[in-house]
Amino acid sequence: MKSKVQLISQIKKEHKKTHMHIPMIFIVVSTLVLSVLSLADLEWEDKISINRGFSLFCYGLVFFTVLYHTLNNLLLRTSSGQRFIKTYKLSVGDVYDISNKIVSAIQALFCCLTGLTCCTYSCFRNILRTSHYISEAYAWFGAAYFLYDIWSMYKVHSMKILQATVNGDAKKSGVKFLNYLKTHAVIVGHHIFIGAFGFLVITYLRGGLGDCFFGFVYLMEASTPFVSLRGILSKIGLKSSNLYVVNGLVMLAVFFICRVAMFPGVIYLYSQSVDLDYFSAIESLPRGCKISILILLLPQIYWFFLMVKGASQVLKRKVTKKKTSKNVH
Incomplete structure (x- = not known):
């Protein structure tokens, strides 16, 4: 030892x-x-x-x-x-x-x-x-x-x-x-x-x-x-800073657009290219493709839910601190 x-x-x-x-x-x-x-x-x-x-x-x-x-x-x-x-x-x-x-x-x-x-x-x-x-x-x-x-x-x-x-x-x-x-x-x-x-x-x-x-x-x-x-901001002790909050909100928006909304958007592009309605286009996809989409999409929805939950807690703490500081002054 x-x-x-x-x-x-x-x-x-x-x-x-x-x-x-x-x-x-x-x-x-x-x-x-x-x-x-x-x-x-x-x-x-x-x-x-x-x-x-x-x-x-x-x-x-x-x-x-x-x-x-x-x-x-x-x-x-x-x-x-x-x-x-x-x-x-x-x-x-x-x-x-x-x-x-x-x-x-x-x-x-x-x-x-x-x-x-x-x-x-x-x-x-x-x-x-x-x-x-x-x-x-x-x-x-x-x-x-x-x-x-x-x-x-x-x-x-x-x-x-x-x-x-x-x-x-x-x-x-x-x-x-x-x-x-x-x-x-x-x-x-x-x-x-x-x-x-x-x-x-x-x-x-x-x-x-x-x-x-x-x-x-x-x-x-x-x-x-x-x-x-x-x-990194959390690691250097800036978790309560405005930069941390703004970055978190931008992260949430980009995550939703690029990791959640992207999937139905791409399927829509596919439906247009094969000249089918949206749900018929989904049905026409190979089984392996549909399974791959689910494998990629489901974790993103779960992580997005966790991010929304975390962001709401940060915003609540911010609002509470502001109210407290106003009451003190």
Whole structure:
């Protein structure tokens, strides 16, 4: 069993890893540039070969992993980062968590750019058959994110456990990666399922359908940057700020539009393209497609309900505080 001295030493080792942010920034930019250049010879509607796709997957794995380390470096090893940490009294675990959320937001922005490109190109042509190579290309690149994020969440969890152990608040447990996979089976399973399911549907199981529909699926990530910002604001103690409330309301609106209302909207587009009424169009969909829609839609409705509930509680607290402060004055 490790002593507190050993555990503190392990935390310091994590600090020592974070002093190479300039080379890391170069690697992050290089992998992104190489990913774009690897697609330069493609025509708009070309398909992504397995060899090209695997290269994009490797670029993605390096990009997201090194980006995460770069953000940790900038916060832990630069003077401005140190000031930020001291101002908001953050632990190393908090820094890891913030970096994880920033990478998540950046990945979501990439998804949105992919979705906008797909919709702009495909939805004004034959929406059932027209595709853009960026859809498959980012399916390969973005699939790496889900593997990275499992590892990143483990790093956040592991550091928090180490610090709790040093402070005498917890016993040493859950630090091993396999232990983490067992204790967080739901979120790990969700990442593996969404990553694998989305990748296979977009690259191989789409049944010849065009990217107008899959572009909207990519746009589901539009709410993620606001979710990430909400978590960061909470972490730095600004949960009662006006920015937190405004961000939460915007997050709620974007989530509803892109993750709930999007489904009936896309089905309406489909009904128009096949010249059927709305419900006949739903009936005409393949069984696998209808099951996929339910798998994607039902969790969104549940999460939206939780968000509405949380937002109403925040607004109630705001109103109560204002009334209290008025009564005091």
